[in-house]
Amino acid sequence: MTASEVQKKDRLNWLTSEHPLPWLLPASALMIVFGVYPLIAAVLKTLYRKNAATRREIFDPLYNWTKIFEDPRMWDALWHTLAYTLIALTFQLVLGMLIALLLDSDRKGYGILRAMMTLPLVIPPAVTGMMFLLMLNGSFGVIARLIIATGLLPVGYSILGNSATALPGVMLAEIWQWTPFMVLIMLAGLRALPKEPFEAAAIDGATPVQAFFKLTLPMMSKVIAIAVLIRGVDLLRAFDYIKVMTDSGPGTATETLTSYAGRIYFGNSDYPLASSVAILTLVLVILTSTIFMRIFKVKL
Amino acid sequence: MSFREYDKKTFLIDAANDFTARRISKRSFLKKTAMAGVGFSAFNLGLLGNMRKDRSSLFGSPAWAEEMGDPAVNKWLKDVGSKFKGTKIRYTSEATPPTVVLDKLKGEFTALTGIEVEIEIVPLEQVLAKATQDVQGQLGSYDLYYLDQSWVATFAQDTFDPIALYKDKADLAMPGMDWEDFSKPLVEGLAVYDGHWVGIPFDIPIMTTMWRQDIFDKHKLTPPNTTDEFMAAAKTIYEAEKGNGMFGTGLQAKSGHYSLECDWTQVVWNHGGSIFTKDKKFSGNDEAGIKGLQYYQELLKISPPESTNSTWDGQWQMGASGQIALVNSWDEFFPGWDAADSKVKGLWQAKRPVRGTVPYRAVADAGFGEIPNAAHQGGSILALSKYSKNADAAWIFMQWACSKDIMTRCTLGGGFAPMRLSSFSDPRVKAKEVVGPGTTRHLPVVKEIIDNDMASEPDMPLWAGFSNNEIPVNLGKLLTGQDFGGDAKKCMDAIATQVNKAVADAGL
Known part of the structure; x- marks a missing residue:
């Protein structure tokens, strides 16, 4: 091999998987500009105290953190965030599994049904929020009228305008849109299960319910764990439906950590305080997902 | 069953399977699933576009839009404004009637001056957020601010006083601006803070x-x-x-x-x-x-x-x-x-x-x-940003938008209360004091309310x-x-x- 050929080969080596740096650079640059830099900027922002009248920001590292931990509204928001996540996730998981079991068939027409499950997923969440805002309107909303007709709620009752029912109302939109996501993941898991254990169980006289609890669920545990992790992280950051449907109200009945941060940011223009709440949300997401992965031995 | 056949039959399941096995990312998974529903998505996006209330049906006859303005002002726009041809000015506003009508009329301004005007119409809280970010960073992303009366004090330090500017920039002063024509209670209640004008009164729901x-x-x-x-x-x-x-x-x-x-x-x-x-x-x-x-x-x-x-x-x-x-x-x-x-x-x-x-x-x-x-009163003002990079062009637009003719025509188009005394008594406005689209029949009462x-x-x-x-x-x-x-x-x-x-x- 001549010297020039060696040189050329060395140059080309940079284009192989042994030298990933050039290939990683564009993605890394984007990550730094749109991910790392804003995060560092937000953390630094939390160290300042903003004077609302003069707009001056003074270095006072503990001010915002003391303020949010002493703020009952933040604790309410944290509680709403956790309740929203746990309840919506439970519904999505149970409904997702049930629907997946129903759709797990090769019979004619089931393919179309499975395809239709994706439809809610492609609607922008803001549009879903608007749809449910109208459907839950006590005066003319189809869902509200249906519930009122059953006698569960008084005539004209505003589901989203009452603190007792607003959060469930928002969850309805969330559950409707994201249950199909669970269905698709569960279906994938169900279709990948080996047939032999089920055949053996049937020969031994196991009922379908026993087979589900003794075989299906244990074998699906990893799939379920991943699905719960993905949806859980999304739910902890819930914002879209709340913003569109209730704007955190009535009162603070649907205020989550992210919507509280949004209100401080857009309403009071207190960027340092809003950044503190946002960073707190990030910490919550990282902590809960890490604990969850440890417990359920999920590896990413 | 061949892989190809299997893949065809169970495309979505396969995608989900890949996802759970971490062979594809969440983004790719959603992309694949979206392929099945792309038609529905487009349908919904179409709906989204149509869901915004089209306020034009609430307004009066389009005759207001066919008029071509005050000849003296038009000449001034051609002479003075055309020096800024090619400039683009921006402001953000709520979908209030005057803004919606002005958005329809702005083409006349562009035709005479060559200055492009972009009006972002967003919900009120977003108007505040955008204006706040702009002044906080002194960015000059917006040349004009639409300011609700409740924000006037907050932004007082970030805008030019239009009265002072009118005197200081005589070469850009619009003929016949007639500042005395603005209703005094509106000026005092809306536009003045700490003794100076923060902007020009623009809208007065009351x-x-x-x-x-x-x-x-x-x-x-x-x-x-x-x-x-x-x-x-x-x-x-x-x-x-x-x-x-x-x-x-x-x-x-x-x-x-x-x-x-x-x-x-x-x-x-x-x-x-x-x-x-x-x-x-x-x-x-x-x-x-x-x-x-x-x-x-x-x-x-x-x-x-x-x-x-x-x-x-x-x-x-x-x-x-x-x-x-x-x-x-x-x-x-x-x-x-x-x-x-x-x-x-x-x-x-x-x-x-x-x-x-x-x-x-x-x-x-x-x-x-x-x-x-x-x-x-829930009025608003139009204010010129101190951080604007196109302050002169924006100032010309602002004067035009608040001129007698345009404000009157905005009222004719939207039926809302004008800021100028001359608009209240304008024969065209009086002629529309009848039941019908864009009615002005409530304006005599509104004038009384503003005054008392x-x-x-x-x-x-x-x-x-x-x-x-x-x-x-x-x-x-x-x-x-x-x-x-x-x-x-x-x-x-x-x-x-x-x-x-x-x-x-x-x-x-």
Whole structure:
């Protein structure tokens, strides 16, 4: 091999998987500009105290953190965030599994049904929020009228305008849109299960319910764990439906950590305080997902 | 079954399988699943575009748009404005009638000057957020700011005084601007802070008492003059018409929204109270303030339940759909109710707003320039940003947008109250004082209200925050039963604690 050929080969080596740096650079640059830099900027922002009248920001590292931990509204928001996540996730998981079991068939027409499950997923969440805002309107909303007709709620009752029912109302939109996501993941898991254990169980006289609890669920545990992790992280950051449907109200009945941060940011223009709440949300997401992965031995 | 056949039959399952096995990312998974529903998605995006209320149907004849402006102003635009040909100016605004009409008229300005104008129309809270970010970073992303009256003090340091600018930049001064033509109460209530103009008055929705004549005739009622008469009439209508789905009145009581704060302010003023005292303490929790709030709680009982989830848009809908026959709210509702396709066309009437039965608190006893009175104004101004990179071009546009001809034509197009005295008396505006789209038949009453009853919220830098967060959020907690056990005093005390602390922290 001549010297020039060696040189050329060395140059080309940079284009192989042994030298990933050039290939990683564009993605890394984007990550730094749109991910790392804003995060560092937000953390630094939390160290300042903003004077609302003069707009001056003074270095006072503990001010915002003391303020949010002493703020009952933040604790309410944290509680709403956790309740929203746990309840919506439970519904999505149970409904997702049930629907997946129903759709797990090769019979004619089931393919179309499975395809239709994706439809809610492609609607922008803001549009879903608007749809449910109208459907839950006590005066003319189809869902509200249906519930009122059953006698569960008084005539004209505003589901989203009452603190007792607003959060469930928002969850309805969330559950409707994201249950199909669970269905698709569960279906994938169900279709990948080996047939032999089920055949053996049937020969031994196991009922379908026993087979589900003794075989299906244990074998699906990893799939379920991943699905719960993905949806859980999304739910902890819930914002879209709340913003569109209730704007955190009535009162603070649907205020989550992210919507509280949004209100401080857009309403009071207190960027340092809003950044503190946002960073707190990030910490919550990282902590809960890490604990969850440890417990359920999920590896990413 | 071959892999290809399997793949064809179970494309989605396969994608999900890949995803759970971490062979593809969440993004790729959603992309694949989206392929199946792409048609539906497009359909919904189409719906999204159409969901925005097309206000043009509420407006008058398009004849207003066909006129080509004042010849003297047009010549000035050609001579002076064309020097800035190719410049693009931007501002962001709520979808108020004057902005929507101006958005339609701006082509005339561009045709004469070559200056492009981009108007971003977004919800009110986003207007505030965008303007706030712009001034905080001194970015100059927006050349003009649309400022609600409650934000004027907050942005006072970020805009040019138009009167001073008009004198200082004589070469850019529009002929016939006639500053004296702007209604004095509007200038003082809206545009002036700390002795100088922050911008030019641009829009003036103002509280007006409106009623359905047919319903009042049916029950032999007379339009109310006082808050007590208002309550009595509302209760009569509610008792008589609840079987027909009609309520006593309608409120814009959406928790956490500025609209609720506007309603609350009015009832406090009507009961002899104010938001601040002269020593700059929150006074919504004094005796008058509590009476005002209790009055509002009574009104809520005879209002559509959706009131607690409604802003001014929802309240307007209540009037348009026949749910209410009496309301104390924005005069800007009126033209919409008279629109061509309205079910209540010609039925609504307007009068000066109901007054409290006790004297209004004197301006000298209220704080931060607050003016307690019977008609809460929700006006706005157009202001020129100090950080604009195209300040001269934007200044030319601003003068044109606030000129006599354009303001009058905006009124003709939208039926809303003008800022200029000449517009009120313009023969074209007078000719439209009849029932129909873009009606101006309520404007003589509005002029009377502006001159006699206009009230104003406090002018202070923190007001934008208080009026969008602390006050309406706590009121929402009270009105929807989330907190305070229905006790108005407890709610007001909670607000007082938060507001007084913030005022003290800011060193005001």
